[in-house]
Amino acid sequence: MSESRFEPPSQTDVDADVAAALAEDIGSGDVTADLLPDAPESAYLLCKEDCVVAGRPWFDAVHRTLDPGVRIDWRRSEGDRIAKGTVIATLQGHARALVSAERSALNFLQTLSGTATTTALYVDAVRGTGARILDTRKTVPGLRLAQKYAVRVGGGDNHRIGLYDAVMLKENHIRVAGSVAAAIDAARSKHPNLPLIVEVETLDQLREALAAGCTRILVDDFDAATRREAVRIAKSAPFDGRIPLEVSGGVDMTTLRAIAEDGVDCISIGGLTKHVHAIDFSMKLGPAPR
Template structure:
């Protein structure tokens, strides 16, 4: 497998696969039981252009039902694949091959969809220095998998969940009365965690930069205010030490302009929220010549 990004945690993959197979097979695959459980082969066909992601889940589905299955991949994780390409062949027991088919393809099609759209956003900001981040707007139960797919597509992960970073948003700041007071409380209770602060005005931006944090999120700023925020954050006395993140109102039409304004990060919920699966099929028999 490619070493361009960290592999997913094995325990997370195993848990996802166990849940998927239990959901799909339940008490047993009634249709697969009609087969004679003989050795057979299969091939995996990619039916549209995409970035491939999800091999660990695909493999784990098949190996859970047939530990002796042989899977020969013809591409690496993260490769850009053309429509009509055979990307893997399998050798195993026919019952296991057909029973694992749907679950393995569900993972592959969903994660490849996430990786593919992430790569499109990454391509769109290439040369600007802006990084594409995901959000917590993931499919329930598949956060680790989808965030892995974002990395495969060339993006970066925002916080994984509520436990691994402090993110002060409008309601938190309102409760403390000011950005500075909210930051002080966060630093006192969780000094070891990254601290992200969402600001709504340039005054709040200056407060966040003066008090200090890991990153500042400027949410729903209009273009002129966003450019002024960049000028402030990158000028004296701050000199760009604290990165600026943009979220909200980001799509392919607005993305490049936002990146060219000089922000450091752009977080996009659509990477994992608006999932369109990639079309794959698994067919018994040898691949076409």
């Protein structure tokens, strides 16, 4: 798989993440790396648990910021499923730069691979149902674009990136507007070119949102029977499935498959980016084991 398949953030965004990481880690200088001779050295990157690898652009940028001449030879591609014990890259550079870059580079790789790996587990669990797995805005501060990218690497899709690229009407917005239809009308008038997502709490509100029209409808906290009825209504005439239904809240691996089999189109899961299990990688100086 190529990185372009996953639409990585711009190099400017990657470089900004890297600059912040190096500033907090190295500060005025790596006093321990100064003890090493600044001589050519090799290193290898070892994956210590099964995972989906994600984060190569950040890993590379960390190393190249400290040593523009570093050579990084990847043995596995972004999005590959990696088995524990696999050497996934080798590096040739200067010893001090390799050591100084190690922790920041691994922090990106382990965090983003963790996000991609978790996403892949959820995507695998709904395979064959037609449901798509979405993330949320529950991301690590400062790493939103990076984690959203990792979700795509894991086979998921992105919900709105922030508060600026989609309108999402919830209970308070509908209450102030007076009705679902009135809230939709106000949103369309003010932001006609943005996606519009509407959260509904009852089947009557669902019918109102379907009739008024929007990009997607979130049926939150519906029990299983009500959720199935919501799917039936949305996919029947006159609506005919034109507006996708999304489920959020109360979703984990024990409930996921049943929710997907109810026929919803999207399932959004905050845990993809919030409950990150960082994948265990290590970078060791010296030639890679044969």
